[in-house]
Amino acid sequence: MTACAAGPVAAVAAALCVLAALPGQAVAAPADEPGGVPVYGMADDAKKVKGTAGSGEAPGIEPGTYTDSIGRGEKRYYRVELDAKASAFISAVAAPEPGSRVKGVGEGLKLALENVDGSACSGSGQPQFSAEGAAYPIADHATRLIGVNDQCQEAGPYLFSVERESPATSDPARWPLEIRFMSEPGLKGGPAAVPSAPGEDTAADDETPAPVTGGAKRQAHGGSGFNDAGSLSRGVWKDRIRPGETRFYRVPVDWGQRLNAAVELGSANSPGEYPPTIYDGLGVTAYNPARGQFDDDPFVSYTADKSAQAALYTPPVEYARRFGFSDNTPCVAGWHYLAVTVSPKLSKYFKSTASLTLRVDVKGKAQAGPRYAGDASAAGFGVSEADKEQAETGRNAADGKSSDTLQLVAYGGIGAGAALILGLAVWTLTARRRAAAAPGGFPAQGAPGGPGTQGEGQSGTVPLRAGHGPDQRYGPTHGPGPGAGPWPGPGQQQPPQQRQ
Template identity: 75%
Template sequence: MAVALCLVAALPGQAAAAPSDGAGDVPAYQQADEAKKIKGTAGSGDAPKIEPATYSDSIGRGEKRYYRVELDAKSSAFISAVAAPKPGSRVKDIGEGLKIGLENVDGSACNGATQPQFSAEGAAYPIASYATRIIGAGDQCQKAGPYLFSVEREGPATSDPARWPLEIRFMSEPGLKGGLDALPGAPNDSAGTPEETPEPVTGGEKKQAHGGSGFNDAGAVSKGLWKDRIRPGETRFYRVPVDWGQRLNAAVELGSSGSPGEYPPTIYDGLGVTAYNPARGQFDADQFVPYSPDKSAQAAVHTQPVDFGRRFAYSDNTPCVAGWHYLAVTVSPKLSGYFKSTAPLTLRVDVTGKAEAGPRYAGDAAAAGFGVSEDDKAQAEKGQSAAEAERSGTLELVAYAGIGAGVVLILVLVVWTLMARRRTAAGPGAVPPPGSGVPGGFPGQGGQSGTVPLRPQQQGQGHGQGHGQGYSADQGYGPGPQQQRY
């Protein structure tokens, strides 16, 4: 068992990071550890090629970056871009953000272009969305061949002059079995997103959530009440498993300050929340609400049902796919005068609707990042990030291996002990069994191994020594002194 304990102790990075309530620098967006370094080009002619994976680049004010992709005629493509200006950077809430597009090399644009922009005056936070090529959408991008993905940074001359880190992720959704003939139709409009935000979840004990600094380290949450803490100027990410037939309804509450002062002001765009689908497509616009330090504030979002056919509805520009949905929560840096360290945050998460069987994919959609598994649901209940879930699985595997090694070690010790006792019981003069590594063993009668007591060499009697067959403890059977026979 000591072997198993040593194996567990030797694993690196197993210490769990406790949530910090202390003051410090606002954490920046955390890009994926496996992100590949790439450099997009200003012109499309020599754009670098990207494949389904995650990439790391940067973009300057007024720049447009090109990347080349090869698409088949069966899979839908989701290529996202996350721009992450440094917390505290100067941005505008109108006309500043990204233009993300996908086009054919002949210049014809695909329908799935987006323009994520900042919604809070002066508050820099990560913004994200994607460009898509949807099979069956009826645009000019249905054929197999080369395409160009582009990201353009828009903003006034007074905007942040620094280059922004850019994370690009290419996800490929397998086609359906049966091809275009198996595509579901568009849903009934009456099943769409309700005009009013549904009531948030109430009641129940709050669980501890661990928000991350980006999509890659987002902490999982499930249906219910969750608590966390957030710094002014920070954006924290959470992920929720939402299956086919379900929808996400979430409300985020920021608590009041402990010392708001006699006449606390109202801080516009003080609290915001944004929802994203599994491919990092943004649902609608960011939802920012005013905040007054003497009372709490609440921002809410809700998504349309995860229905494959909704991607073909004219009113829905965010294709619905099952999998991890994300919530990005932002608190204005202007609240730093009221929260010296961190502020209390409450998440009211609701996943409504019964989970349904998804479309019949012709490939492995789960491996591509689409769908909800039982492991995903378990991670959400535990509030784990993707890295924590992976470490937990590794620990479990090592624990099983350690238990197995311990059992084998115990069995070896038991067998060794029994053999030692058996030799002791046979006495010091016993011939050990064959195969024991000690000379003197020999097969017994009837094909069975046995032992005989050692005895000294026999000597002849009578008038002289004879040369007969005798047994020597040192030599075994061999020629011995002759015996006088009468």
């Protein structure tokens, strides 16, 4: 651990210590560099937890992020304590090793949140693979929503479970899990204060609009998971992706808005004559801020001599939509995620990486959100001006956290530096006044240039002892010597206070 100084410069030293203590950000290799497909990037601050096969000994989890693993055919239990005011969103991400064998449709996870008496809450998730034989990260959440007509409205203990549904032909290796528990504050006034139902103008318009066109392409920086997803704003973005890889991006979507996105995979340079069509070659999946999956993830076919495009259009972010039967994924404001997957079968056409174009648009005008009884932004919900700025720059989530920390340290350092300069100025002025008030006009003890210092004297210099270099100056314990220090040598007049 770096030691931090104390005293007049403690504030500045503390700022420097914070900088020195900051964890180093792992810099991912550029997408066009050779190398293996990156694994899913777990959260740096995730806690380890071990779910149990039976509910009786299930470990407790609180709002935050956790890591675990799950074997083929296993079911893992976790215990949570919920009040009667906040809604709960508990997600699970399964991250098989790239190249793992999966059956495809029907294989994945089954998530549930239920009372200890076995009564299931209305919001469950079942993320599955949509591409035959391709392993990639899948995610969804289970929810307890306040105001929904189910058996989960009371305060008390609840059980969150993750079950892996895999056939015997699937990969036998354990899948890493990332579990995230998010608590959405209740509304001021309780369930009776729920905003009105969505209007017809937004609810009826479900046809996917045309993708964004025009404008220069900006460089995107896709991440390996939700935790380092690259930020995007409205416009056209470019990136590169390896066959078999999933890259994550995020877009701020506020209340009253919806995400419209289209992802294109470029054609191969040398596809050969009559290249075959690869089914499920390109896929894109959308998630809400709590990692709940919107509908099915669409995969499209790819032929090497042509480009392919996968598009999606999320529902409007309106609080009341969570009570409708048609929307299993609650709409909340905040970062919406895009997970782009390219089949490993495309490695026959792309030895390194393929070009990716992302056309991003956010439809609708931002509206005032519900009146929460607590701080929803601290819980991970809502869109801030800082989020919008980060999306414009294309920084990923990890870069954003580092930038915020460094900015805080910089502000602290500037404030501490200003205080230090002011303190030194006051100290110097006081010392000069003391020097002027000393007998004979000589510096007082402890003032700059006075006895016990090597600073500025009455003449502005400190004479050196004859025949000696600067490091031979006399200090306060040596006393004056012939021709040294600020005092005269033999035969010279002594200062008044030194006369015998």
